[in-house]
Amino acid sequence: MASLRLPPLPTIGEIIKLYNLRAQKQLSQNFLLDLRLTDKIIRQAGNLRNACVCEVGPGPGGLTRSILNAGAADVLVVEKDSRFIPGLQLLSEAAPGRVRIVHGDVLAFGMSSAFPAHLARNWDDEPPDLHIIGNLPFSVSTPLIIKWLEEMADRTGPFVYGRTRLTLTFQKEVAERLTAGTGSRQRSRLSIMAQYLSTVHNCFTIPGRAFIPKPDVDVGVVHFTPLPQPHIQQPFKLVEKVVKNVFQFRRKHCHKGLEMLFPEAHRLRMTEQLLRRADVDPTLRPADLAISQFRALADAYSRLCRENPSLFSYDFRDELRQKHQSHRRIKRGRC
Ligand code: SAM
Numbered sequence: 001m002a003s004l005r006l007p008p009l010p011t012i013g014e015i016i017k018l019y020n021l022r023a024q025k026q027l028s029q030n031f032l033l034d035l036r037l038t039d040k041i042i043r044q045a046g047n048l049r050n051a052c053v054c055e056v057g058p059g060p061g062g063l064t065r066s067i068l069n070a071g072a073a074d075v076l077v078v079e080k081d082s083r084f085i086p087g088l089q090l091l092s093e094a095a096p097g098r099v100r101i102v103h104g105d106v107l108a109f110g111m112s113s114a115f116p117a118h119l120a121r122n123w124d125d126e127p128p129d130l131h132i133i134g135n136l137p138f139s140v141s142t143p144l145i146i147k148w149l150e151e152m153a154d155r156t157g158p159f160v161y162g163r164t165r166l167t168l169t170f171q172k173e174v175a176e177r178l179t180a181g182t183g184s185r186q187r188s189r190l191s192i193m194a195q196y197l198s199t200v201h202n203c204f205t206i207p208g209r210a211f212i213p214k215p216d217v218d219v220g221v222v223h224f225t226p227l228p229q230p231h232i233q234q235p236f237k238l239v240e241k242v243v244k245n246v247f248q249f250r251r252k253h254c255h256k257g258l259e260m261l262f263p264e265a266h267r268l269r270m271t272e273q274l275l276r277r278a279d280v281d282p283t284l285r286p287a288d289l290a291i292s293q294f295r296a297l298a299d300a301y302s303r304l305c306r307e308n309p310s311l312f313s314y315d316f317r318d319e320l321r322q323k324h325q326s327h328r329r330i331k332r333g334r335c
Contacts, residue, residue, distance in 0.1 A: 059135075251285070
């Protein structure tokens with residue numbers, strides 16, 4: 001292990017001063033300077049000795065140092081802000097052959113061919129020796145996790161290698177939503193989408209004051225391990241549509257949101273049919289539905305879509321828009 005530790009380097013604080021790396025608000029830059037804290041985050045990922053890691057948003061490289069000190073063999077860092085590249089190059093020289101630097105946007109970065117093919121495991125086997133780690137910019141963390149959850153469902157992107165594990169930071173509230181159980185106040189669309197596909201663990205909370213500059217919120221470290229068998233065996237987009245509809249009226253009974261899956265003319269009849277087939281009580285609130293009930297709803301909705309081929313493309317917002325437009329035309333005609 002000793003040979004894998006980094007040689008003495010300027011501290012992260014010194015790197016920030018040396019390269020004049022003032023945090024930019026529009027890139028949600030809040031840095032971690034305390035290496036004991038970055039070590040603690042890295043420990044949540046599991047054993048990184050000889051592992052491959054993709055780190056998103058390395059910035060001045062605090063987490064990167066902890067990843068390297070944990071013995072990772074191949075660390076691919078994806079950083080959008082060019083100001084950080086020289087500091088990352090310094091790190092790369094201190095760990096020869098172990099750091100690859102990509103200057104680019106993680107949202108556009110294709111991960112499916114970024115690592116050697118021999119890493120790949122069958123989906124049902126143990127997870128591959130590949131980890132995604134990041135103290136993510138808040139502004140991209142939610143779209144990014146939704147993108148990765150969809151790729152998890154489709155086994156594309158970083159999941160072409162098998163059940164790649166993710167260790168990521170989120171705004172505390174988002175971390176709580178991702179991991180909220182049935183009946184919890186934080187239970188939301190994100191809870192179902194994450195938990196039907198993976199085991200999600202809210203590891204610990206980092207107080208905002210641990211970051212430079214201090215963000216307005218605290219931060220949660222969340223670990224995801226994709227499930228060998230997702231709890232819902234339907235296409236991601238179909239699950240997303242059902243879940244989104246259920247949660248659009250989160251304080252009302254669940255039938256209210258589900259009704260909007262169906263054209264107005266058949267709304268009540270089809271909602272009743274859906275709930276009967278799924279054996280779900282229409283008066284349950286969205287937050288009180290278990291993942292097994294979402295599975296039953298998605299299965300029943302999928303069956304209805306097979307019986308009514310135009311149903312899946314139905315969006316109640318289109319119907320509302322059309323109604324609005326024809327009202328306006330009638331009004332204009334009268335004037
Ligand atoms: N990992 C460092 C740390 O813990 O100190 C920096 C964290 S800072 C919250 C987020 C980092 O992500 C910044 O370095 C920022 O430039 C970078 N970043 C922001 N948007 C990005 C994107 N779309 N793709 C890649 N990096 C991005």
